[in-house]
Amino acid sequence: MAEVVLKNVCKRFGDVVAVDDVNLTIADREFVVIVGPSGCGKTTILRMVAGLEEITGGEIRIGDRMVNDLAPKDRNIAMVFQSYALYPHMNVFNNIAYGLKMRKIPKPERESLISKAATILNIENLMHRKPGQLSGGQRQRVALGRAIVRDPDVFLFDEPLSNLDAKLRLQTRTELKKLHERLQATAIYVTHDQVEAMTMGNRIVVVNKGAIQQVGSPLTVYRHPANQFVAGFIGSPAMNFIPCRLRRKMDATVLDNGDFSIPLAPALGKRLQATGENEFIFGIRPEDIMENNHNTQLPVDYPSFKAGVHVIEPLGKEISIDINTGEHTMTALVSSDSKLRLNDTIEMVLNMDKSRIFRTTTGETIGPD
Amino acid sequence: MGLKKHNGKRPSVLAIHLILISWSLVVLFPLWTMLVNSIKPKREIFRHPFGIPDEITFEGYRHAWTGANFDIYFRNSIFVTVVSLLLILVLGSLAAYAMANWRSRTSNLVYLFFIAGLMVPIRLGTINIFQMIIAMGLAGSIFSLIPIYVAMGLPIATFVLTTFIRELPHEIFDAARVDGASEWRIYWTIILPLVRPALATVAIFDLIPIWNDIWFPLIFNLADNHRTVAIGVSLLFGQYQTNWTRVLSALSLSAVPILILYLLMSKQFIKGLTAGAVKG
Amino acid sequence: MSHSAAPHHKTSGLGSEAARRLRVWVLFLIPALLIYAVFMAFPLFNSMRLSFYTGQGLTPDHFVGLENYRELFTNPIWRDPFTNAFKNTCIFHLIHMAVQNTLGLLFATLLATPFRGRNIYRTIIFTPATLSVLVTGFLWTLILNPRWGMLNQMLEAVGLGAWAKPWLGDPDLALIVIALVSSWQWVGLPTMMFLAGLMTIPDELIEAARVDGASAWRIFWQIKLPLLKPVIGIVWILTFVGNFNAFDVVFAMAGTRGEPGYAADLLATFFYRTAIAGEHPVARPDMGIGAAVATCTFLTLLAGVSVWLILSRRRNGQT
Numbered sequence: 001m002a003e004v005v006l007k008n009v010c011k012r013f014g015d016v017v018a019v020d021d022v023n024l025t026i027a028d029r030e031f032v033v034i035v036g037p038s039g040c041g042k043t044t045i046l047r048m049v050a051g052l053e054e055i056t057g058g059e060i061r062i063g064d065r066m067v068n069d070l071a072p073k074d075r076n077i078a079m080v081f082q083s084y085a086l087y088p089h090m091n092v093f094n095n096i097a098y099g100l101k102m103r104k105i106p107k108p109e110r111e112s113l114i115s116k117a118a119t120i121l122n123i124e125n126l127m128h129r130k131p132g133q134l135s136g137g138q139r140q141r142v143a144l145g146r147a148i149v150r151d152p153d154v155f156l157f158d159e160p161l162s163n164l165d166a167k168l169r170l171q172t173r174t175e176l177k178k179l180h181e182r183l184q185a186t187a188i189y190v191t192h193d194q195v196e197a198m199t200m201g202n203r204i205v206v207v208n209k210g211a212i213q214q215v216g217s218p219l220t221v222y223r224h225p226a227n228q229f230v231a232g233f234i235g236s237p238a239m240n241f242i243p244c245r246l247r248r249k250m251d252a253t254v255l256d257n258g259d260f261s262i263p264l265a266p267a268l269g270k271r272l273q274a275t276g277e278n279e280f281i282f283g284i285r286p287e288d289i290m291e292n293n294h295n296t297q298l299p300v301d302y303p304s305f306k307a308g309v310h311v312i313e314p315l316g317k318e319i320s321i322d323i324n325t326g327e328h329t330m331t332a333l334v335s336s337d338s339k340l341r342l343n344d345t346i347e348m349v350l351n352m353d354k355s356r357i358f359r360t361t362t363g364e365t366i367g368p369d
Numbered sequence: 370m371g372l373k374k375h376n377g378k379r380p381s382v383l384a385i386h387l388i389l390i391s392w393s394l395v396v397l398f399p400l401w402t403m404l405v406n407s408i409k410p411k412r413e414i415f416r417h418p419f420g421i422p423d424e425i426t427f428e429g430y431r432h433a434w435t436g437a438n439f440d441i442y443f444r445n446s447i448f449v450t451v452v453s454l455l456l457i458l459v460l461g462s463l464a465a466y467a468m469a470n471w472r473s474r475t476s477n478l479v480y481l482f483f484i485a486g487l488m489v490p491i492r493l494g495t496i497n498i499f500q501m502i503i504a505m506g507l508a509g510s511i512f513s514l515i516p517i518y519v520a521m522g523l524p525i526a527t528f529v530l531t532t533f534i535r536e537l538p539h540e541i542f543d544a545a546r547v548d549g550a551s552e553w554r555i556y557w558t559i560i561l562p563l564v565r566p567a568l569a570t571v572a573i574f575d576l577i578p579i580w581n582d583i584w585f586p587l588i589f590n591l592a593d594n595h596r597t598v599a600i601g602v603s604l605l606f607g608q609y610q611t612n613w614t615r616v617l618s619a620l621s622l623s624a625v626p627i628l629i630l631y632l633l634m635s636k637q638f639i640k641g642l643t644a645g646a647v648k649g
Numbered sequence: 650m651s652h653s654a655a656p657h658h659k660t661s662g663l664g665s666e667a668a669r670r671l672r673v674w675v676l677f678l679i680p681a682l683l684i685y686a687v688f689m690a691f692p693l694f695n696s697m698r699l700s701f702y703t704g705q706g707l708t709p710d711h712f713v714g715l716e717n718y719r720e721l722f723t724n725p726i727w728r729d730p731f732t733n734a735f736k737n738t739c740i741f742h743l744i745h746m747a748v749q750n751t752l753g754l755l756f757a758t759l760l761a762t763p764f765r766g767r768n769i770y771r772t773i774i775f776t777p778a779t780l781s782v783l784v785t786g787f788l789w790t791l792i793l794n795p796r797w798g799m800l801n802q803m804l805e806a807v808g809l810g811a812w813a814k815p816w817l818g819d820p821d822l823a824l825i826v827i828a829l830v831s832s833w834q835w836v837g838l839p840t841m842m843f844l845a846g847l848m849t850i851p852d853e854l855i856e857a858a859r860v861d862g863a864s865a866w867r868i869f870w871q872i873k874l875p876l877l878k879p880v881i882g883i884v885w886i887l888t889f890v891g892n893f894n895a896f897d898v899v900f901a902m903a904g905t906r907g908e909p910g911y912a913a914d915l916l917a918t919f920f921y922r923t924a925i926a927g928e929h930p931v932a933r934p935d936m937g938i939g940a941a942v943a944t945c946t947f948l949t950l951l952a953g954v955s956v957w958l959i960l961s962r963r964r965n966g967q968t
């Protein structure tokens with residue numbers, strides 16, 4: 001088993017910088033999720049760890065070996081590809097056996113390893129079918145089988161669930177987690193789906209434009225996003241971003257968005273002023289915009305405002321509504337007990353404890369804490 | 370609506386059949402003439418050239434096979450064709466695998482270099498090829514044909530196979546690399562089985578010009594026991610122009626193997642022979 | 650961005666894995682590249698180089714600059730047969746375009762409508778393309794033979810005896826007849842290419858036009874033909890290259906001198922005589938002149954291919 005270390009790793013394709021100075025340490029037996037929008041360089045990172053893509057700069061270590069110069073076959077990794085990449089002309093058994101054959105594992109041992117993997121994945125009855133005769137879920141299992149049978153140091157998963165339908169995806173998620181606990185190997189799991197990332201990772205790595213934005217537990221990146229990108233990318237429906245101007249209002253510092261102003265704690269106000277900028281982004285998640293009624297137990301000085309209801313979208317347990325305050329439109333979540341109707345005017349209040357303030361220039365989080 | 374459409378189509382389908390049947394007769398008549406008269410005695414050919422023979426003779430075939438050495442010519446033609454095709458397929462698919470994987474300016478230039486051969490007939494270089502063959506001491510030998518046919522077949526082979534391999538899901542090769550296979554193993558165990566349809570296309574495309582080539586055998590002036598069927602036919606034609614039975618037997622003999630192959634797999638043939646053009 | 654900060658481990662070690670890959674690709678490429686370069690590309694350029702040399706025998710070794718070309722273009726001994734062969738090749742090509750490719754388009758259009766028996770016609774139309782040109786040529790020579798040829802017999806049998814002709818003996822007819830025989834053989838290729846092209850036209854397009862009230866004729870001219878342009882381009886360039894390289898059919902039906910009296914002489918037969926067999930009245934092969942002929946053919950082909958590339962690129966640019 002092995003620790004994986006990426007140190008200042010870069011990858012350029014011609015003029016395109018696909019991966020930009022990535023530093024990441026993945027502990028032995030850890031399950032790390034890399035998440036980011038499509039095209040941000042996730043696959044490229046995995047492929048560099050696998051040795052399928054040469055790195056332009058930096059260093060990759062697996063265990064105590066520096067693997068920059070090692071061919072994929074010498075790195076003892078296994079990879080599950082987005083398209084599964086099963087060999088179309090071989091049946092399931094031979095697909096799984098291929099890697100063992102290449103490693104010259106003797107036949108009897110090979111067969112027992114394969115049947116063990118088949119039992120774990122519940123694909124024993126598919127062994128003689130060709131990939132073309134399998135459903136998406138079955139193919140995905142065979143791809144997993146091909147990976148686990150080799151007993152690698154590191155598993156690399158490239159969006160392995162993205163080709164499954166929603167229900168199967170949910171089910172496979174939990175199975176994958178269980179499988180990881182059972183196999184006790186280091187795993188790097190890549191996905192563009194932040195919900196998947198939040199539910200699967202002990203630690204998630206948010207990537208954008210080839211660079212790591214934040215590394216942390218699901219709750220950390222959700223509650224304390226390092227910057228506006230992470231805040232907007234993690235969480236659904238996405239966080240509301242409201243451009244504001246820093247203003248003095250009597251003794252206090254406030255953020256004024258044109259429709260209403262948001263009072264700031266004195267320390268925070270000072271911090272914002274210290275930047276010398278006066279444009280900031282105020283971020284608030286939909287569930288932190290609440291109907292201002294007696295149920296809300298928020299301090300009275302939290303900003304409240306009147307807004308018109310534009311869109312109503314029932315999500316099941318909750319209702320997502322788009323509200324308009326004049327200049328701005330925001331998304332809020334209200335309980336499905338709510339009797340709201342389209343074009344109603346309601347009074348809303350912001351839960352300032354959960355709000356975030358970002359610098360317009362760099363996107364980095366500057367407050368409230 | 371459906372009824373109307375049907376009625377409206379009737380006469381045009383008739384016209385289509387009429388045109389196509391006429392042309393089919395134009396195509397089949399000469400072939401019929403060749404085959405049926407090759408087994409008629411000479412006198413009968415003149416009496417009724419198009420009918421079924423009253424008396425069947427295989428004198429023409431016998432003469433061609435033993436008297437005119439067609440047994441040797443056939444062996445030579447088959448040897449040259451098979452060896453050339455095998456080399457084209459193996460070398461072409463190896464090169465195609467490399468070019469489909471190795472993406473760089475150099476490999477693009479190499480690819481273009483191969484592709485250029487699609488538009489330039491190898492015959493334009495005949496003078497120098499002839500000199501090289503003589504310098505290599507291969508003059509008059511059947512072996513002189515093989516490298517030339519391989520060179521001639523490689524542009525279409527690399528073109529069809531590279532296009533084909535580039536369209537295969539690339540992650541399959543990566544999966545094999547992660548599984549621990551060398552490029553050579555990937556070529557044998559993954560590429561070759563997967564490109565089989567494209568190999569068939571290439572084989573058919575190159576088969577016909579190689580089997581039928583007359584230019585190089587003629588220019589290289591092959592020794593008698595090194596001659597190919599095509600050259601044999603032209604010799605025999607010059608010799609026995611008035612002995613129709615013999616001439617037609619020789620023509621049939623050289624045409625029938627490919628004709629049978631074609632009738633057995635006309636779909637692949639049509640696809641193969643049209644491939645280079647449609648893809649481009 | 651910040652990649653400049655990356656430490657430079659790369660140059661030392663990274664080379665080995667990259668170099669290993671590169672070595673494999675080069676190794677895979679070399680056999681094919683070598684044979685292709687040595688036996689096709691190199692001889693082509695070397696043959697062109699020889700067009701600047703003169704000398705007896707196999708290897709012209711005396712450099713004469715453009716003298717061979719001057720001979721070819723001005724000395725009547727070379728100029729007359731050369732221009733004759735060039736003109737004949739052009740006529741040969743035009744007949745293919747007019748007959749072979751028009752028939753091909755017609756057959757393809759007919760075969761593109763679904764009806765039973767299509768595949769049989771397709772197989773039949775394509776059959777001659779699998780024959781050796783030599784076989785086709787000889788076979789038709791026999792059929793067209795003025796004394797015992799079957800065509801004349803047939804014409805007599807149906808009362809058209811007056812139409813009987815020495816088809817291949819008439820200098821005005823020989824080239825045309827040979828071109829028609831060649832078209833007979835190859836018509837399957839354009840048929841299949843046009844058919845493939847027609848198959849890619851979406852049915853909805855045709856149906857929409859039909860709903861708009863367009864006649865079949867209009868649909869052909871205004872929808873199908875414009876959409877077939879790329880295929881037409883490919884068919885043309887392949888026919889062009891094939892025709893300017895044609896030898897076998899003339900060799901079979903009119904000999905290496907394009908009988909009668911050079912009436913059917915093409916560039917390839919002319920080249921064969923100058924470079925290999927020896928041209929009358931010199932009667933000795935002249936490799937230098939032959940190389941000049943090959944170079945002229947090459948330049949003609951190059952011009953054709955360039956025209957095709959420019960036209961197809963312009964079309965791509967438009968859409």
Ligand SMILES: Nc1ncnc2c1ncn2[C@@H]1O[C@H](COP(=O)(O)OP(=O)(O)O)[C@@H](O)[C@H]1O
Pocket residue numbers: 013016017018036037038039040041042043044045
């Ligand atoms: N082989 C390649 N050549 C050029 N650009 C590439 C190549 N592979 C990836 N890229 C570019 O690198 C960036 C990251 O790609 P990728 O790692 O596939 O993203 P992701 O997996 O996160 O969707 C993209 O902008 C992509 O266009």
Ligand SMILES: [Mg+2]
Pocket residue numbers: 039042043044082
């Ligand atoms: Mg990806």
